[in-house]
Amino acid sequence: MSSTMRRYNALNVFWNGLTGNKNWDRAWRDPEPKPKYEVIIVGAGGHGLATAYYLAKNHGITRVAVLEKGWLGGGNSGRNTTIVRSNYMMPGNCAFYEHSLKLWENLSHELNYNVMFSQRAHVSLCFSPGQRDAMARRYNTMRLSGIDGEWWALDKLRKNIPYLNYGEDARYPIIGAFVQPRAGTARHDAVNWGYARTADALGVDIIQQCEVTDFIHENGRVVGVNTNRGEIRAEKVGLAVAGSTSTLAPKAGLGRLPIETHKLQAFVSEPLKPLVDHVIVYGVGHGHFYISQSDKGGLVFGGDLDFYNSYAQKGNLPIYSDVAGCAMNIMPMVGRVKILRQWAGIMDMSMDGSPFICKTDVPGLYLNAGWCYGGFKAIPGSGWCFAHTIAHDDPHDINAPLSLDRYRKGRHIDEGGGGPVPKHH
Ligand SMILES: Cc1cc2nc3c(=O)[nH]c(=O)nc-3n(C[C@H](O)[C@H](O)[C@H](O)COP(=O)(O)OP(=O)(O)OC[C@H]3O[C@@H](n4cnc5c(N)ncnc54)[C@H](O)[C@@H]3O)c2cc1C
Numbered sequence: 001m002s003s004t005m006r007r008y009n010a011l012n013v014f015w016n017g018l019t020g021n022k023n024w025d026r027a028w029r030d031p032e033p034k035p036k037y038e039v040i041i042v043g044a045g046g047h048g049l050a051t052a053y054y055l056a057k058n059h060g061i062t063r064v065a066v067l068e069k070g071w072l073g074g075g076n077s078g079r080n081t082t083i084v085r086s087n088y089m090m091p092g093n094c095a096f097y098e099h100s101l102k103l104w105e106n107l108s109h110e111l112n113y114n115v116m117f118s119q120r121a122h123v124s125l126c127f128s129p130g131q132r133d134a135m136a137r138r139y140n141t142m143r144l145s146g147i148d149g150e151w152w153a154l155d156k157l158r159k160n161i162p163y164l165n166y167g168e169d170a171r172y173p174i175i176g177a178f179v180q181p182r183a184g185t186a187r188h189d190a191v192n193w194g195y196a197r198t199a200d201a202l203g204v205d206i207i208q209q210c211e212v213t214d215f216i217h218e219n220g221r222v223v224g225v226n227t228n229r230g231e232i233r234a235e236k237v238g239l240a241v242a243g244s245t246s247t248l249a250p251k252a253g254l255g256r257l258p259i260e261t262h263k264l265q266a267f268v269s270e271p272l273k274p275l276v277d278h279v280i281v282y283g284v285g286h287g288h289f290y291i292s293q294s295d296k297g298g299l300v301f302g303g304d305l306d307f308y309n310s311y312a313q314k315g316n317l318p319i320y321s322d323v324a325g326c327a328m329n330i331m332p333m334v335g336r337v338k339i340l341r342q343w344a345g346i347m348d349m350s351m352d353g354s355p356f357i358c359k360t361d362v363p364g365l366y367l368n369a370g371w372c373y374g375g376f377k378a379i380p381g382s383g384w385c386f387a388h389t390i391a392h393d394d395p396h397d398i399n400a401p402l403s404l405d406r407y408r409k410g411r412h413i414d415e416g417g418g419g420p421v422p423k424h425h
Pocket of ligand 1: 042043044045046047048067068069070071072073074075076077078079080081082083084210211212213240241242243244248264265266302343344345346371372373374375376377378
């Protein structure tokens with residue numbers, strides 16, 4: 001940190017409290033773009049900011065610019081339901097998401113910023129023996145890979161979460177739940193701000209209101225970008241633009257990628273007294289629903305995609321009503337709770353539901369995309385792996401399977417078993 005007032009600690013909080021909180025430094029600078037950097041990252045969402053931070057911290061690469069067309073964290077990273085978990089089964093996903101969860105566990109200390117990571121457990125409800133058997137396979141595989149997971153039979157579930165609809169007349173009869181105790185939630189804004197502040201302190205330029213409009217190619221290599229603030233050159237350029245990947249990738253020379261842009265909505269209720277102290281989810285043939293409660297008391301919940309391609313950051317009523325119906329199935333007592341706000345983000349849906357962290361066939365160009373609606377939990381792991389890939393020009397073992405050429409070689413990582421249909425993942 002460049003100045004003693006930048007570090008957050010009890011003494012500084014106390015001292016600033018006494019002096020009217022007028023002496024805090026800006027959390028990050030507002031620099032003008034330089035003509036050239038070693039690395040440019042396009043997109044200041046969680047993935048772009050985390051990549052810049054790990055480039056500086058782990059690899060000593062500080063001549064880095066993160067270019068953002070709006071404001072940092074204004075994309076999906078600042079508008080999601082913040083579920084963090086690593087209950088994946090497929091080789092490739094398993095090690096990657098567990099690596100990310102381990103980074104989450106120390107993130108507030110590492111960034112000197114409270115990201116409000118709360119390991120409140122992720123509870124996946126089961127409604128039928130067939131569903132239970134399929135999920136047992138996943139949780140057994142996780143345990144064999146060293147990832148925590150357990151089965152809560154009905155009596156244990158009732159004891160821990162008494163308010164669910166266990167009645168005879170329930171639309172879906174709950175028979176138990178698979179639980180990942182180390183999973184939970186974090187504060188989305190804080191994650192973006194924490195990475196931004198710490199990367200900035202290490203010398204990274206975060207340049208907001210700077211839209212990348214095209215790429216500069218020389219001798220078949222990407223050597224920079226054109227922006228609404230002029231040309232900026234770099235030895236390496238990394239894309240981390242989520243739902244905008246499908247528009248930027250062709251300009252960068254990648255052609256059409258196996259990624260479609262879809263939108264996903266989230267909903268927040270009026271504040272309630274503490275009620276939901278886990279993350280509760282259900283899906284697989286019974287709709288799709290997930291809910292938690294924020295520290296301000298709002299129930300934060302969501303469900304499926306809007307099921308058609310769009311770049312609009314707003315959603316439509318059919319999903320609103322579908323998600324409200326899903327909530328009523330398991331928690332009928334929320335029927336009179338008012339929805340306070342709703343929003344949508346644009347998701348980079350890959351064909352097998354798994355992401356890409358890789359270098360591309362275009363020299364100098366690196367890709368971070370395909371997060372579908374699960375990329376918030378991936379932010380630390382993705383930034384860590386993408387930084388390694390850019391710095392070494394080679395993937396780390398952890399992200400080696402998350403390459404674009406897995407489609408060419410038929411090594412799909414189809415976690416959901418949904419086939420090559422992005423909206424099924
Ligand atoms: C409603 C909703 C709920 C979700 N819930 C969860 C969840 O519970 N758990 C989970 O793990 N994941 C969840 N996700 C997914 C997760 O939010 C995303 O996968 C993740 O935030 C993607 O991060 P990112 O940094 O790749 O993208 P973003 O945060 O979207 O950042 C991309 C940035 O690129 C910028 N950009 C785009 N084009 C350009 C350009 N031409 N020039 C410069 N900048 C550009 C954008 O402005 C944006 O700021 C959810 C998403 C949504 C929308």
